[in-house]
Amino acid sequence: MERVESYARMVDADNGIIDREIFTGEQVFADELERVFARAWLFIGHESQIPNPGDFFSSRMGQESVILCRDRAHRIHVLLNSCRHRGMKVCLYDEGNTNTFTCPYHAWSYGLDGALTGVPMQKALYEDIDRAKWSLVEVAQMTNYKGTIWATWDPEAPPLLEYLGDVKEHLDLALDCRDGREGGSVVFGGVQKWIVPSNWKFPAENFAGDTYHNPSHRSVDMVGMGPNSQKGVQGRHDNRLSDAQHLWVSFPGGHAVHSALKPESNEYHPSFGDHTAVEDYFRDSHEKRKARRGDKARLQAFVGTIFPNTSYHGYLPRSICVWHPHGPQTTEIWRFFLTDHDTPKDVNTYLRHHYMRYSGPAGMTEQDDMENWNYATAASRGTISKRYPFNYQQSLNKTQKNSAIPGCVSEQVTEQNARAFYRGWRNYMTGAAWGDICAEAPSPSLQAAAGDD
């Protein structure tokens, strides 16, 4: 009870004041694993990573290893990677294909559906063992959404689509084909994985729409390494969105995005210079999407975070990012490069090269971000610095209602999305019921406006 009260105190989302303790504390982290990561829907991987029966991909949920695999009947499973005998990992590889998961310790073996299929010397050494009771532990719920696999340990959690609510429309911008066909994106190549000395919430909030941090990327933006950037121009430039209204949108449950809305004309703006094949591909995709989606094609992707630790970079580079918690001050980052299943090879190569220049441990833009998150974590654990909370008051009370876009919308740069993320975090940490977690939080500015009348 005492800890519940302290979490409610640490996060004053309405006034934009947040205690540094939530980024460094050991007890906070232990409670997060129990109250956030053992309850929320988490991204596990993509079905394109396990196309055939027997394919597996080792993933994580919170601090724990799980196996994403496809059984002989093509069903997908998410299994806890821990032997029921003495806990050894039954799968030691990142990915592969197998008939069975045989534990390296005493060789109990499990089928692709997690069933215990083999116990060495069972008849001689065990009087009675009910194998059905000793399967690998399977998640409580698993959902395949447009190829992305999500799971939760909580049988009471609402279905994934209910959990996502209206943020789904923005996530779709990353998961649908660029030409407006539903779904159809795949993970191309391996997953970039690396560990940073940062709390997992720093990157999660950054991807929820921290546009204010653009000065961090000034030097790399001036180099002009991206297709949309202009050499020597300070600040970020994106031809595609030169006539668009940027939108920062937050949702119940702690999800938040930065998207943009093109004007009704929704014209294509060339962005790829001399790369004619790439330009043609994007122009063609744009026109087809417009024809398929009509007015809905005006919505354009930027970034977003699905609470708690999955983010996307929706357009260029296009990827899914996961912030796996290792400890309060250590995070393992995973990045999945997403592309349409039928992207022409030369275009895909161009996009992949841009992705590698931009993202990942060696990506020029991502390095700027990591430096911020790492030093912010380190500088928040000091005896003195811990006494001083963070300021999240940017554009406080500036929420606007945009009837075309569900959610709390801001048309100016804001920390509204971070406040919504931490409001969601506080709900989980104080043990709120699912109904309260997924309920629309009233916007302070709309409340104030109502009071003025």
Ligand code: FES
């Ligand atoms: S720990 Fe797996 S068989 Fe003993």
Ligand SMILES: [Fe+2]
């Ligand atoms: Fe950044």
